[in-house]
Amino acid sequence: MKDSTGPQSGYATPLELHRAPPPRERADAARNRAAVLEAAARLFAEHGVAAVSMDQVAAAAGVGKGTIFRRFGDKSGLANALLDAREHALQEAILHGPPPLGPGADPPARLAAFAGAYLDYLLEHLDLVRMSETAAPGARYRIGAYHFWHQHATILLAGAPDPRYAAHALLAALAAEHVTAVLPELGEERLREGITRLARSQYPSAAS
Amino acid sequence: MKDSTGPQSGYATPLELHRAPPPRERADAARNRAAVLEAAARLFAEHGVAAVSMDQVAAAAGVGKGTIFRRFGDKSGLANALLDAREHALQEAILHGPPPLGPGADPPARLAAFAGAYLDYLLEHLDLVRMSETAAPGARYRIGAYHFWHQHATILLAGAPDPRYAAHALLAALAAEHVTAVLPELGEERLREGITRLARSQYPSAAS
DNA sequence: ACCACAAGTGGACTATAGTCCAGATCTTTC
DNA sequence: GAAAGATCTGGACTATAGTCCACTTGTGGT
Numbered sequence: 266m267k268d269s270t271g272p273q274s275g276y277a278t279p280l281e282l283h284r285a286p287p288p289r290e291r292a293d294a295a296r297n298r299a300a301v302l303e304a305a306a307r308l309f310a311e312h313g314v315a316a317v318s319m320d321q322v323a324a325a326a327g328v329g330k331g332t333i334f335r336r337f338g339d340k341s342g343l344a345n346a347l348l349d350a351r352e353h354a355l356q357e358a359i360l361h362g363p364p365p366l367g368p369g370a371d372p373p374a375r376l377a378a379f380a381g382a383y384l385d386y387l388l389e390h391l392d393l394v395r396m397s398e399t400a401a402p403g404a405r406y407r408i409g410a411y412h413f414w415h416q417h418a419t420i421l422l423a424g425a426p427d428p429r430y431a432a433h434a435l436l437a438a439l440a441a442e443h444v445t446a447v448l449p450e451l452g453e454e455r456l457r458e459g460i461t462r463l464a465r466s467q468y469p470s471a472a473s
Numbered sequence: 474m475k476d477s478t479g480p481q482s483g484y485a486t487p488l489e490l491h492r493a494p495p496p497r498e499r500a501d502a503a504r505n506r507a508a509v510l511e512a513a514a515r516l517f518a519e520h521g522v523a524a525v526s527m528d529q530v531a532a533a534a535g536v537g538k539g540t541i542f543r544r545f546g547d548k549s550g551l552a553n554a555l556l557d558a559r560e561h562a563l564q565e566a567i568l569h570g571p572p573p574l575g576p577g578a579d580p581p582a583r584l585a586a587f588a589g590a591y592l593d594y595l596l597e598h599l600d601l602v603r604m605s606e607t608a609a610p611g612a613r614y615r616i617g618a619y620h621f622w623h624q625h626a627t628i629l630l631a632g633a634p635d636p637r638y639a640a641h642a643l644l645a646a647l648a649a650e651h652v653t654a655v656l657p658e659l660g661e662e663r664l665r666e667g668i669t670r671l672a673r674s675q676y677p678s679a680a681s
Numbered sequence: 682a683c684c685a686c687a688a689g690t691g692g693a694c695t696a697t698a699g700t701c702c703a704g705a706t707c708t709t710t711c
Numbered sequence: 712g713a714a715a716g717a718t719c720t721g722g723a724c725t726a727t728a729g730t731c732c733a734c735t736t737g738t739g740g741t
Contacts, residue, residue: 291687292736292737293688293690293736293737294737297689320728328690331691331729331730331731331732332689334728334729334730335689339728399610402523402607406654426666426670430655430659430664433646433651433654434671437648438641440645442610442648443648445611446614446641447641451635451638458634459635459639459642462634462635462638463639463642466674497708498718499708499718499719501706502707502718526696526697527697528696531722536721537722538699538722539700539702539720539722540720540721544719547698
């Protein structure tokens with residue numbers, strides 16, 4: 266990946282969604298981006314994310330390899346672009362949706378709701394998210410989405426001894442790699458309860 | 474990696490250290506293993522773990538590439554072998570050392586001591602551990618060491634609502650990838666305090 | 682319509698992890 | 712100490728991510 270801030274990166278600045286991308290995208294570029302996303306979605310669904318190579322995606326989309334890498338940076342960028350819509354929907358629900366996920370509920374309830382909603386999102390697209398988080402070292406922590414989740418959790422954790430740290434710790438338990446490893450051992454139910462408890466236990470008065 | 478349980482895997486079964494490896498190792502094999510470990514340690518120290526390729530290690534050790542892979546499985550296996558001694562020292566201190574890390578102190582104190590000691594170990598060898606955890610997908614959760622840490626934390630967390638989950642959550646915050654990302658933002662001090670607090674907050678009566 | 686040029690393209694190229702197996706080398710047995 | 716056979720070796724080979732750049736194609740200005 267050489268430049269993740271160019272016009273090709275598909276997600277908006279955290280807490281300021283829907284900014285218009287300053288430099289317009291050429292018509293052929295838009296056509297190719299759509300073709301690549303479509304081909305990738307189909308191949309990933311058919312064979313599993315890990316089993317599909319970038320060459321295969323390029324061939325299926327009828328474009329050159331270089332085109333994919335120019336647009337999406339690397340494999341984690343492609344995975345991110347595919348998740349973009351779902352991710353934005355969750356961000357939207359957090360910013361403007363009904364409580365407890367959206368504004369209105371008290372912070373502990375919102376944090377628990379966030380953890381649960383994020384887990385839903387994660388379990389729905391586990392392999393894709395995992396790819397987006399692990400394709401490149403440190404990828405997870407560089408993408409805008411992570412900053413959004415972290416910022417949101419930090420704000421809700423105001424009052425905890427170290428809100429920024431606590432937010433990171435909660436998100437660590439929501440890493441795709443971690444959830445992938447723990448899920449088969451404990452099952453979805455215990456995972457969900459555990460995450461919820463973890464969210465609650467970050468507050469000073471917590472007693473599980 | 475084709476077989477991580479063969480005679481080449483360098484770590485002992487959790488909670489049963491120092492079992493004798495059943496099939497003896499041939500003399501030339503032992504010589505080559507030592508040469509590889511020495512070369513790898515030197516190259517990693519000199520150029521950084523990430524910047525050294527397996528070919529370079531093979532060349533420096535004067536052996537073929539196949540030899541390295543047969544012995545260590547993959548890059549994460551090689552990193553693991555280099556960490557082996559440090560790791561066993563920590564395990565030894567946990568099993569038979571003085572409290573609060575070793576037996577004797579009450580569980581919350583032992584868990585906090587474990588978290589701190591593990592963080593020491595991690596910060597001392599961050600790049601190596603990171604390589605051992607991220608070179609292959611899921612590598613972290615497959616190695617024996619993870620099971621040891623998890624088992625230890627689970628036992629200490631008896632009484633918590635879901636000890637196994639809580640142990641996983643604590644270890645998630647101690648993942649090399651996570652610590653690598655959080656360290657530059659928060660610094661060692663806040664990291665250490667955060668981990669300690671996290672360990673304490675896993676107990677029902679916790680009030681930070 | 683045409684031009685100038687920025688933006689985009691695709692496939693050859695590089696770097697690296699990991700596989701494979703014919704042959705070399707140890708160890709054991711007699 | 713020689714044969715038999717298990718173990719180990721090394722380098723050619725494959726697969727894949729990601730780079731590079733000469734060429735093509737849109738686009739906005741005139």
